[in-house]
Amino acid sequence: MSGAETVFVVFSVLSFAYFVVLDLLYLTLTALAWVDLRKKLWRRNYLGLDEVFASPLTPGISVLVPAYNEEAGIVESVRSLLALRYPRHEVVVINDGSKDGTIDALVEAFDLVPVRQAIREGIATARIRTAYVSRPHPDLLVLDKENAGRSDALNAGVNAARYPYVCMIDADSLLEQDALLKIAKPLLDQPGSLVAAGGTVRVANGCRIENGQVLDVRLARNRLAVVQTLEYIRSFLVARVGWGRLNALGLISGAFGIYDRALLQTVGGLWVDTVGEDLELTLRLHRYLRERGEPYRIAFVDDPACWTEVPEDFATLGRQRRRWQRGLWESLRRHRTMIGNPRYGIVGVLVLVYFAVFEFLSPIFALLGLLLTAALWAAGVVSTGYFLSMLAVSVVLGVVLSTAALAIEELSFGRYKRRRDVLRLMAYTVVESIGYHQVHLTWRLLGYVDIVRGKTEWGEQKRRGLARPTPTAAPRP
Amino acid sequence: MTLFVVIAVLAVLGAVAVLAALEHRTWLTRREARRRETANRLRPSALALIDGEDPQVPTLSGPDTLVFADLLVHYSRGLRGEADDRISGYFESTGAVDRELRHLHGVRERSRVEAAFGLGDLGSSRAVPELVRALDDRSADVRAAATRSLGRLGATTAVQQVIAASVALRVPRAVAGAALLEIGPQAVPSLLELLGHEDPHFRADAAELIGLLGAANDADALPSRLRDGSPEVRAATAAALGRLGSGTARDELVATLQDRVPYVRASAARALGQIGGRTATAALLEVARHDEFDPASEAARALARIDPALVLRAAEEPDSGPHLLEAADRLRL
Numbered sequence: 001m002s003g004a005e006t007v008f009v010v011f012s013v014l015s016f017a018y019f020v021v022l023d024l025l026y027l028t029l030t031a032l033a034w035v036d037l038r039k040k041l042w043r044r045n046y047l048g049l050d051e052v053f054a055s056p057l058t059p060g061i062s063v064l065v066p067a068y069n070e071e072a073g074i075v076e077s078v079r080s081l082l083a084l085r086y087p088r089h090e091v092v093v094i095n096d097g098s099k100d101g102t103i104d105a106l107v108e109a110f111d112l113v114p115v116r117q118a119i120r121e122g123i124a125t126a127r128i129r130t131a132y133v134s135r136p137h138p139d140l141l142v143l144d145k146e147n148a149g150r151s152d153a154l155n156a157g158v159n160a161a162r163y164p165y166v167c168m169i170d171a172d173s174l175l176e177q178d179a180l181l182k183i184a185k186p187l188l189d190q191p192g193s194l195v196a197a198g199g200t201v202r203v204a205n206g207c208r209i210e211n212g213q214v215l216d217v218r219l220a221r222n223r224l225a226v227v228q229t230l231e232y233i234r235s236f237l238v239a240r241v242g243w244g245r246l247n248a249l250g251l252i253s254g255a256f257g258i259y260d261r262a263l264l265q266t267v268g269g270l271w272v273d274t275v276g277e278d279l280e281l282t283l284r285l286h287r288y289l290r291e292r293g294e295p296y297r298i299a300f301v302d303d304p305a306c307w308t309e310v311p312e313d314f315a316t317l318g319r320q321r322r323r324w325q326r327g328l329w330e331s332l333r334r335h336r337t338m339i340g341n342p343r344y345g346i347v348g349v350l351v352l353v354y355f356a357v358f359e360f361l362s363p364i365f366a367l368l369g370l371l372l373t374a375a376l377w378a379a380g381v382v383s384t385g386y387f388l389s390m391l392a393v394s395v396v397l398g399v400v401l402s403t404a405a406l407a408i409e410e411l412s413f414g415r416y417k418r419r420r421d422v423l424r425l426m427a428y429t430v431v432e433s434i435g436y437h438q439v440h441l442t443w444r445l446l447g448y449v450d451i452v453r454g455k456t457e458w459g460e461q462k463r464r465g466l467a468r469p470t471p472t473a474a475p476r477p
Numbered sequence: 478m479t480l481f482v483v484i485a486v487l488a489v490l491g492a493v494a495v496l497a498a499l500e501h502r503t504w505l506t507r508r509e510a511r512r513r514e515t516a517n518r519l520r521p522s523a524l525a526l527i528d529g530e531d532p533q534v535p536t537l538s539g540p541d542t543l544v545f546a547d548l549l550v551h552y553s554r555g556l557r558g559e560a561d562d563r564i565s566g567y568f569e570s571t572g573a574v575d576r577e578l579r580h581l582h583g584v585r586e587r588s589r590v591e592a593a594f595g596l597g598d599l600g601s602s603r604a605v606p607e608l609v610r611a612l613d614d615r616s617a618d619v620r621a622a623a624t625r626s627l628g629r630l631g632a633t634t635a636v637q638q639v640i641a642a643s644v645a646l647r648v649p650r651a652v653a654g655a656a657l658l659e660i661g662p663q664a665v666p667s668l669l670e671l672l673g674h675e676d677p678h679f680r681a682d683a684a685e686l687i688g689l690l691g692a693a694n695d696a697d698a699l700p701s702r703l704r705d706g707s708p709e710v711r712a713a714t715a716a717a718l719g720r721l722g723s724g725t726a727r728d729e730l731v732a733t734l735q736d737r738v739p740y741v742r743a744s745a746a747r748a749l750g751q752i753g754g755r756t757a758t759a760a761l762l763e764v765a766r767h768d769e770f771d772p773a774s775e776a777a778r779a780l781a782r783i784d785p786a787l788v789l790r791a792a793e794e795p796d797s798g799p800h801l802l803e804a805a806d807r808l809r810l
Contacts, residue, residue, distance in 0.1 A: 403491025
């Protein structure tokens with residue numbers, strides 16, 4: 001064996017080990033999700049949501065909706081948010097300098113009147129041009145501010161929020177009627193310690209939607225949307241539930257999460273100079289609270305759902321995933337002291353290491369390692385048995401994990417009522433593992449290019465990343 | 478090679494699990510459809526029973542009995558008084574209450590939770606002593622369900638025990654609080670005692686619940702808590718005084734506007750707005766103009782309730798500050 005061959009074989013073996021560790025981790029998360037499901041399934045009937053709704057002790061929540069060029073859907077979206085089943089909530093729409101008629105549509109539909117609204121100065125944001133309140137809806141506040149990106153808009157919303165908790169969502173996603181009640185339930189059960197909670201994000205493509213509500217859950221026709229549906233199920237109902245059980249939730253999706261408002265102001269709100277603001281914020285909260293040794297909990301609640309539209313073409317999806325990779329890099333760089341640091345407990349030694357090794361570096365091992373092994377096998381350097389084992393741990397196990405996730409979804413929620421839809425999802429577990437996953441890893445690999453280029457083109461990148469291109473701002477699964 | 482076969486077999490098992498889950502789901506859907514059908518058929522009889530029109534309870538068998546019970550439970554959640562009594566009478570007559578009481582002592586946690594939760598909906602006060610005992614169950618879910626049910630039954634005799642379970646951290650405070658709110662004003666004397674508890678969380682909860690349940694004369698015990706060592710208690714006390722609307726505490730609340738903790742000042746300002754009376758306006762005006770965001774914002778809102786004309790005048794002055802401007806604009810809506 002030549003020197004180069006030896007290096008290649010060592011790298012291939014390393015990749016093999018990488019897959020084995022990753023598989024064991026995912027299998028553990030799946031097992032945890034299964035245990036959680038068994039524990040929670042029947043308890044759902046005894047949550048007492050009616051009592052939560054009726055109780056004067058239920059804390060108020062301000063729903064923050066950043067809007068950039070959302071003229072088409074914003075009115076319907078706000079209407080359905082105002083009608084959410086929750087005893088005390090307000091809706092704060094932050095128009096992020098839209099170039100279309102977003103503001104005019106809102107003024108017209110809700111009879112908005114400009115007021116000199118007092119707004120906290122806690123987090124620095126771009127200038128707010130006008131604040132509007134609605135005559136018929138006292139629980140609606142609209143801020144019209146200069147364009148500075150989604151994070152800046154949300155920060156302005158945090159400054160203006162009236163209630164002790166804020167719920168961050170996207171203007172084009174839909175919250176289910178009971179979503180706030182369900183996500184607020186842990187606030188009542190563990191008052192004081194819960195600082196943030198994330199809910200499930202589901203794929204809305206293909207569903208029948210009327211008046212801002214999902215009426216009929218269907219699977220999209222578009223293949224890419226179907227694969228993402230599966231990806232989201234696996235990511236939310238298995239991975240997040242599993243991490244949540246370990247009390248190590250590393251990411252609350254930007255599309256649906258609630259936060260303690262005062263804490264957000266203390267830590268300075270969302271970081272506006274990153275495209276991975278949701279991940280960065282979750283990590284920063286962990287860091288801030290752990291450095292102070294304060295007892296806290298960041299929870300994942302699988303029951304409440306937010307429906308969002310995902311990209312249906314390769315170009316848009318590719319851009320989104322490359323952006324996530326860049327956002328991941330920015331978050332990891334900012335919090336690099338946490339990586340593997342026992343001072344931050346399980347978040348440091350497990351979650352950050354997972355993000356760094358198994359997410360950020362995944363293209364190197366999972367894609368290049370697999371390709372290299374295939375090449376070595378073709379060249380007769382490694383045995384067929386080894387190559388098949390590599391395929392088993394890299395690709396076939398993906399099918400195992402996805403089918404397990406799908407079974408958990410069917411047993412726990414069963415949102416997809418049509419037999420055909422479930423069978424199609426099952427067939428796509430193969431497509432996802434063989435083909436889609438590798439394409440996904442290629443996008444992540446290209447993300448490295450963006451990261452390197454980004455260093456020199458920061459100004460331009462910053463503008464492009466922050467102005468929210470629709471509909472790619474969908475949350476990462 | 479072996480690894481490949483093992484994982485491939487796992488993948489096939491995964492697919493089988495999905496198919497099994499799908500079958501299960503289809504079965505559940507069909508059962509649900511049948512139940513809905515039965516419910517529609519039985520609804521008139523259920524309503525007749527609730528209205529007391531038809532003392533003859535229909536003879537039911539098997540699954541019909543369960544559906545009928547679910548219907549009654551559904552209605553009982555929104556009812557009080559005689560109609561509720563008729564529902565509990567029905568459940569007594571069918572032996573459902575006895576059955577659930579037996580399940581409350583079952584071995585399986587699930588059946589105990591179901592029984593503890595269900596007894597609240599069956600409406601029989603006979604369940605109260607057993608539910609009180611269930612507050613010591615080893616499962617947190619049984620304890621929470623029992624607490625909720627004691628609230629649903631309006632169990633005035635259980636107030637002390639519910640409070641004790643909450644204080645012993647055996648039941649979440651919010652669950653106990655919600656149950657006490659359902660039980661009503663009879664919980665107030667025990668809550669007044671709780672005001673002296675050593676843990677500030679419980680003193681604050683007590684003050685808050687007294688504010689929600691108490692009458693004006695219960696307010697007399699509260700003002701001393703405005704000088705409590707814990708800001709949480711001071712804020713909750715101010716909020717309670719505001720809800721009770723008792724004018725006797727006005728001066729003490731005005732003094733609380735000088736508290737060193739902003740959210741206590743905010744709470745005092747809101748309370749003064751609820752109580753009303755012009756003697757507080759000068760102090761509120763000062764807070765609205767110069768204090769931090771939350772107290773100033775509450776003070777401006779309070780002033781808008783007490784004396785709108787004053788707010789409109791004050792907003793014209795050069796040192797009005799953002800909160801009075803906002804309050805004035807909102808008054809003009």
